[in-house]
Amino acid sequence: MKFTKIQGSGNDFIIIDDRENKFLGKEEKLAVKLCDRHFGIGADGILLIRKSKLALIEMVIINSDGSYAAMCGNGIRCFAKYVFDEGIIKDNPLKIQTGDGIKEAFFTLKDGIVDKVTINMGAPSFKPQDIPANCSEEIIDKKVNIDGKQYSITTMLMGVPHTIVFGKLKNYDVLEGRVIEKYGLFPEGSNVNFCEVIDDKNIKIKTWERGAGATLACGTGCCASAIASNKLGFTGNKVLVKAPGGKLLIEIKDDGIFMTGSAVISFKGECKM
Known part of the structure; x- marks a missing residue:
């Protein structure tokens, strides 16, 4: 299996091209094994590249303990850079399907290579039912x-x-x-x-x-x-x-x-x- 280790502000990930769904259903075991910093590659999580029917590409995030994450800010920057620089998709901006909906990545290039990535992360919600939280009022201070x-x-x-x-x-x-x-x-x-x-x-x-x-x-x-x-x-x-x-x-x-x-x-x- 080929992989790429990438980091954004020290938040590190292992990117795997899984557009053929070879690891579908095996994500938890894969993340736990690869993210182990002593017996694996070592990372905070894995990012799987998947085909998408809703956007140009899909990002699937699995934490180092094997749990699924709907979204990861540093992860999507790393994912977007990899997809663009590797020529998988060269759109700028790039629309990416995530567990938190479709996000848009904007690239600043230097000599044709991604230097900075800006992500529209969408809007926050303070509604307890969205978080979710066991209360009826917003949790502010x-x-x-x-x-x-x-x-x-x-x-x-x-x-x-x-x-x-x-x-x-x-x-x-x-x-x-x-x-x-x-x-x-x-x-x-x-x-x-x-x-x-x-x-x-x-x-x-x-x-x-x-x-x-x-x-x-x-x-x-x-x-x-x-x-x-x-x-x-x-x-x-x-x-x-x-x-x-x-x-x-x-x-x-x-x-x-x-x-x-x-x-x-x-x-x-x-x-x-």
Whole structure:
């Protein structure tokens, strides 16, 4: 099996061309084996390239623990770059089918190669039934007590569920996200972002991802954190989000949330399955 290892802001993935559906029904075992950092290739998840009847191409995301993810911001940037640079589809913009609907990727090229990718991530939802969350009201700056510690949380669906906790990053261990993820308010769990506001144009975050654990960056988490900080009046409509693995520019517009960043191929190879 041929594969490509690629990363976006340190969030790393294994891309596999599965347009012939050779791994259909085997995605969970494939992800667990390949993503193991000691006995496999090592990654936060796998991205499968599939044919689509709804868009030009389909991206299927499987987390490192074998669970399915509807959307991944860093993943779709990596996916889009690979599909374009490898000549699978050369459309710019490129429409991609995901579990969170069809997303559009816009490319900035340098010498014919993708340098930056901008994704229209769509709109967030604060509706509890969409997240989903076991409550009737929107979760915005809500005080909760989890495992003996009080947090003020803001939660939304940004392709996948995201919970944002504001404060100084030094006051939070990213492993606290493991407990917040499983909080009873979230029947299907939640990604967790600890967010510190630097000024009205800059924030920094660290993320605990549902299904992957602590990661160097999370595209949907950067979007959710920018949206939450804007909604609470901390930042404007355009914010630079700094994660441990890199920076993403998030712009809040009337027609969607636009995320811009790079994607870098680490290496290519073959392995036996």
